[in-house]
Amino acid sequence: MKQTLTYQPHSFGSHACRLRVEGFPDVSTGQSIGAVGIITGWSLDWVGHPQLEGRRDHLQALLTTVLPYARLLLSGVARPVGDDGDAVRIAPDARGGHHMQLRSGQPDTPPLDLHLDDAELADLVRVLDQCRLDPRLQLPLPVPEARPLPARELRHRLPLRRRLAAPLGGLAALAVAAGGTSLLPTPRPAETARQSNTSRSLNPSPAASKPTTPTPSPASSATPPPSARATTPASSTTEARLSQARRWLLARPPASGPALSAQVWQLAVDSGGDVVAATPVEGNDGRDRARLGLPVTPVPSTPARDALLVRGALRPSGLWELAPWHGW
Amino acid sequence: MITPPPPTAAASSPATLAAPDPAVERPARPLPRQGLERLDLLLLCVEALDLNGGETLLWMGQHLGLAPLFPNRVALWTLRSHNPLRRACRRGTPEAAETDALIRLLCAMADRVYPVVRGLLSSREPAEVNQAHWALFQQRLTELLRERMNVRRSSVQALMDPERGADDRRALIQTLALAAGTGGVDRLRASLLDAAP
Numbered sequence: 001m002k003q004t005l006t007y008q009p010h011s012f013g014s015h016a017c018r019l020r021v022e023g024f025p026d027v028s029t030g031q032s033i034g035a036v037g038i039i040t041g042w043s044l045d046w047v048g049h050p051q052l053e054g055r056r057d058h059l060q061a062l063l064t065t066v067l068p069y070a071r072l073l074l075s076g077v078a079r080p081v082g083d084d085g086d087a088v089r090i091a092p093d094a095r096g097g098h099h100m101q102l103r104s105g106q107p108d109t110p111p112l113d114l115h116l117d118d119a120e121l122a123d124l125v126r127v128l129d130q131c132r133l134d135p136r137l138q139l140p141l142p143v144p145e146a147r148p149l150p151a152r153e154l155r156h157r158l159p160l161r162r163r164l165a166a167p168l169g170g171l172a173a174l175a176v177a178a179g180g181t182s183l184l185p186t187p188r189p190a191e192t193a194r195q196s197n198t199s200r201s202l203n204p205s206p207a208a209s210k211p212t213t214p215t216p217s218p219a220s221s222a223t224p225p226p227s228a229r230a231t232t233p234a235s236s237t238t239e240a241r242l243s244q245a246r247r248w249l250l251a252r253p254p255a256s257g258p259a260l261s262a263q264v265w266q267l268a269v270d271s272g273g274d275v276v277a278a279t280p281v282e283g284n285d286g287r288d289r290a291r292l293g294l295p296v297t298p299v300p301s302t303p304a305r306d307a308l309l310v311r312g313a314l315r316p317s318g319l320w321e322l323a324p325w326h327g328w
Numbered sequence: 329m330i331t332p333p334p335p336t337a338a339a340s341s342p343a344t345l346a347a348p349d350p351a352v353e354r355p356a357r358p359l360p361r362q363g364l365e366r367l368d369l370l371l372l373c374v375e376a377l378d379l380n381g382g383e384t385l386l387w388m389g390q391h392l393g394l395a396p397l398f399p400n401r402v403a404l405w406t407l408r409s410h411n412p413l414r415r416a417c418r419r420g421t422p423e424a425a426e427t428d429a430l431i432r433l434l435c436a437m438a439d440r441v442y443p444v445v446r447g448l449l450s451s452r453e454p455a456e457v458n459q460a461h462w463a464l465f466q467q468r469l470t471e472l473l474r475e476r477m478n479v480r481r482s483s484v485q486a487l488m489d490p491e492r493g494a495d496d497r498r499a500l501i502q503t504l505a506l507a508a509g510t511g512g513v514d515r516l517r518a519s520l521l522d523a524a525p
Contacts, residue, residue: 009446010443010446048452070506070515071518071519073502073506074503074506074516074519075519096451117449117450117452118449118450118502119447119451119505121506122445122505125506125512126442126508126511128511129509129510130509130511133510145514146517146519148518148519148522148523149519150523154523154524154525155525158525
């Protein structure tokens with residue numbers, strides 16, 4: 001027996017919208033006489049709009065389009081639902097209200113455009129809600145589940161000023177920090193090299209720093225330029241350190257004067273190749289140190305671990321002959 | 329008249345056929361701060377539309393079987409006082425079951441006042457009548473807001489303003505219209521659970 005289910009927005013008042021669903025109970029699944037398991041058609045009577053009719057697919061399309069649209073409106077997101085090719089498409093109207101487009105499957109049939117105000121949309125939502133929740137309608141009419149919207153879809157709720165405040169503030173802070181950093185003076189290379197040489201001194205005592213500032217003598221004026229010292233590569237091998245010490249000594253040629261009493265020296269060379277301590281092997285060193293530009297610090301009995309002990313002999317030609325120290 | 333469109337994937341796929349029944353309860357989540365504010369404002373709108381709204385809320389709660397949660401007026405007021413916009417608001421977050429019951433109560437009340445809500449939203453009503461209805465609603469809502477809310481809050485002041493608050497008041501009424509009835513419970517709950525922007 002054919003059944004007709006009627007849905008209205010409200011049980012009393014004006015019946016501005018009425019949905020009728022017609023169908024039969026699916027007796028093969030044991031449905032009762034009053035139920036509808038097979039929809040043969042439906043019609044929507046709307047005051048001020050043409051009557052709509054269709055089959056189950058169209059009812060399903062209305063449900064899957066109008067109800068998600070209403071869900072979005074509840075969150076204040078006015079966004080179209082449905083594509084241009086879909087049977088039903090609904091979107092906010094620029095003039096106010098809502099624009100629903102119903103597309104026929106028949107060829108050469110133009111789509112039907114309806115302009116709904118908020119009240120008519122609410123009526124439609126209510127009759128569709130009643131239809132999908134009606135226990136007499138015993139067939140699945142699935143609708144997308146209502147889910148909370150993520151924050152990215154609700155950005156419009158925040159004013160543009162508040163939205164841009166955080167990124168603009170971050171950019172401004174970054175610019176201020178970069179500008180302030182660029183204004184800081186960078187250390188000059190000469191000072192850097194001098195500081196590194198001081199830190200390389202073997203003896204932590206104040207006397208140990210004296211080799212970098214030798215006693216006033218003609219030889220002390222022959223201090224190599226800081227840039228040359230700074231560019232001297234540090235080497236851990238004995239040969240490399242010997243050659244570096246040789247350069248260090250070459251930069252301090254012996255001053256002219258009477259014959260030297262001490263021509264063979266025990267030298268302590270640090271890891272940078274600088275001669276940081278000197279002890280004469282023979283003779284009196286009190287006068288010869290200043291003439292040769294050697295440090296006033298004698299080689300300690302237990303030199304620092306990274307110091308290299310060298311035997312240095314000054315030849316008559318004025319050149320130093322250096323060799324690793326093999327004991328007294 | 330609409331003729332059948334070609335079957336779409338959305339209409340015939342097993343995934344959509346197996347979509348969960350809206351009536352099935354989902355794991356409840358507590359409402360965020362914005363959701364609590366909006367829920368209380370919507371209830372306030374219902375009270376502005378229904379002169380006897382306070383009593384009707386209690387009666388409707390008992391009718392819906394929510395008497396254990398809202399046995400009296402004080403229990404209902406205590407729960408609604410979690411709205412941070414209230415003049416005397418409570419700290420903490422109400423339980424999800426309580427806010428869910430409040431949502432059901434609101435949807436039932438919106439269903440009850442639906443003819444009035446529809447009249448406010450309809451563009452087919454005479455403009456003078458419509459304006460008079462909106463003015464009456466705005467007056468009642470302002471009185472309730474001044475009585476219960478912290479009027480120093482800018483959002484409350486905006487809602488009380490006849491011009492600035494017009495859009496907000498219309499949005500609240502539209503929410504009541506689209507959330508009225510049993511079918512609106514899921515929609516309203518989902519919108520109240522929206523993430524903070």
